[in-house]
Every structure is written in C-alpha cells, then in structure tokens.
Amino acid sequence: MALRSLATRKAIGLGKSVGLGLRGLQTVTLPDLPYDYSALEPAISGEIMQLHHQKHHQAYVTNYNKAVEQLFQALNKVDTSTVVQLQGAIKFNGGGHVNHSIFWKNLAPVHEGGGEPPHSSLGWAIDTHFGSLEALIQKMSAEGAALQGSGWVWLGLDTEFKRLVVETTANQDPLVTKAPTLVPLLGIDVWEHAYYLQYKNVKPDYLKNIWNVMNWKYASDVYQKECP
Numbered sequence: 001m002a003l004r005s006l007a008t009r010k011a012i013g014l015g016k017s018v019g020l021g022l023r024g025l026q027t028v029t030l031p032d033l034p035y036d037y038s039a040l041e042p043a044i045s046g047e048i049m050q051l052h053h054q055k056h057h058q059a060y061v062t063n064y065n066k067a068v069e070q071l072f073q074a075l076n077k078v079d080t081s082t083v084v085q086l087q088g089a090i091k092f093n094g095g096g097h098v099n100h101s102i103f104w105k106n107l108a109p110v111h112e113g114g115g116e117p118p119h120s121s122l123g124w125a126i127d128t129h130f131g132s133l134e135a136l137i138q139k140m141s142a143e144g145a146a147l148q149g150s151g152w153v154w155l156g157l158d159t160e161f162k163r164l165v166v167e168t169t170a171n172q173d174p175l176v177t178k179a180p181t182l183v184p185l186l187g188i189d190v191w192e193h194a195y196y197l198q199y200k201n202v203k204p205d206y207l208k209n210i211w212n213v214m215n216w217k218y219a220s221d222v223y224q225k226e227c228p
Contacts, residue, residue, distance in 0.1 A: 027065040028097050030058050039109040043209040045198045056193050060096030095172035106186050108215035118216040122223040129164040141207040144190045155186040157226055183226050185219040
C-alpha cells in the first residue's frame with residue numbers, strides 16, 4: 001500500500017552564484033511508508049504511527065527545508081551572522097529527517113518478517129561482539145530506557161574497525177555525530193512521541209515490544225554492503 005507523500009519536491013534557485021559554486025539545492029521530502037499505519041500493531045499502534053509520520057516527521061522536513069532555503073539566501077548575501085544562527089535548526093531538523101527515514105525501514109509487520117532474527121553475517125557478528133542476539137537486545141533496551149530526555153539508541157557498524165557498537169544520541173543527533181566512521185544499522189526512537197499514546201510513561205514496555213517488529217533484514221543488508 002503506497003501512502004502519499006505529504007511534502008512536494010522543489011528546487012531552490014540561487015541565482016548566478018552563492019560563493020560556493022552551487023547552482024541550487026534540492027529540498028528533502030517525507031518518505032512514504034512501505035506498510036499501513038496499523039500494520040505494526042499490537043507493538044506500535046496505528047494512531048502513533050500516523051501521528052509520528054504525518055506530524056512529527058513532516059515537521060522536521062518542513063523546518064529543515066525552510067532553514068536550508070534561509071541558509072542559502074544568507075550565503076548569497078554573505079550574511080555570516082544568519083549563517084551561524086541557522087546551524088542549530090539545520091542540525092536538529094535535518095537529523096530528525098535522517099533518523100526517522102532510517103527508523104521506518106527498521107520496522108516491518110510480523111507477516112513480512114518483522115521480528116525474525118538475523119541469520120546472515122550480521123547474526124554471526126552480533127554473537128561475536130555481544131555474545132548473543134538476546135544480549136544485544138537487552139543492552140539496547142537498557143540503554144534506551146536509561147537515556148534521559150529525548151534521543152535515540154543505535155546499533156551501528158564502525159567501518160574503520162569492522163565492529164558493532166551500541167550508542168545513544170541526544171535529541172535528533174544522527175549516529176554519525178558520534179564518529180564519522182559509524183554507520184547506523186538499527187535505530188530506536190525513544191522520544192515520548194514514539195510511544196506515549198500507547199505506553200504512557202512505561203518506556204521499557206515499548207522497548208520490549210518494538211523488537212517484535214524489528215526489520216533485521218534491512219539491518220543485515222546494510223551490514224553486508226558496508227562490511228562484505
């Protein structure tokens with residue numbers, strides 16, 4: 001089922017020159033989900049998925065595009081003060097778009113393989129680095145539950161040392177902000193908007209049940225691409 005995108009793609013014209021040799025910039029768009037909003041129930045309710053996708057992710061897309069357009073206007077005017085001022089909004093909203101675009105792919109309905117453990121080279125790597133899949137799940141769930149405030153818990157691949165790592169990031173910081181060599185395999189949104197309507201303040205229950213719809217095939221595909 002194809003869900004309609006709630007954002008339209010446009011190009012920002014910059015005139016003859018912005019001092020960077022760039023002709024223009026393509027804005028980002030809200031990606032369609034590859035499943036119905038209710039397809040992840042009972043782990044994640046359809047109401048949460050719809051609000052999370054249509055409202056929260058859409059807001060990151062809208063605000064990022066606005067900030068980037070303002071940035072290029074400021075660059076064209078050599079308005080350094082505004083360029084510096086916009087960095088926070090670009091990082092926050094751009095990170096929100098990047099993280100959520102991965103998050104939707106990290107999930108899959110049970111009838112489409114959600115929750116099935118990895119059996120490929122990623123499965124072997126998990127056993128090597130964490131002892132077992134169960135140990136990894138326990139570690140990520142514990143670190144996600146312990147994260148104060150809003151943020152994400154990640155399973156990543158350190159491409160320099162070819163090892164798996166578990167990391168947390170605050171707010172909407174992408175995993176790459178921890179190190180440029182880190183590639184996200186799985187990310188779990190632990191902002192309240194990801195679970196509160198269904199789980200209230202019991203975040204550990206959300207972190208327990210989300211594994212029932214985790215798309216390990218996606219994670220395995222990324223791992224094999226980055227670590228053949």
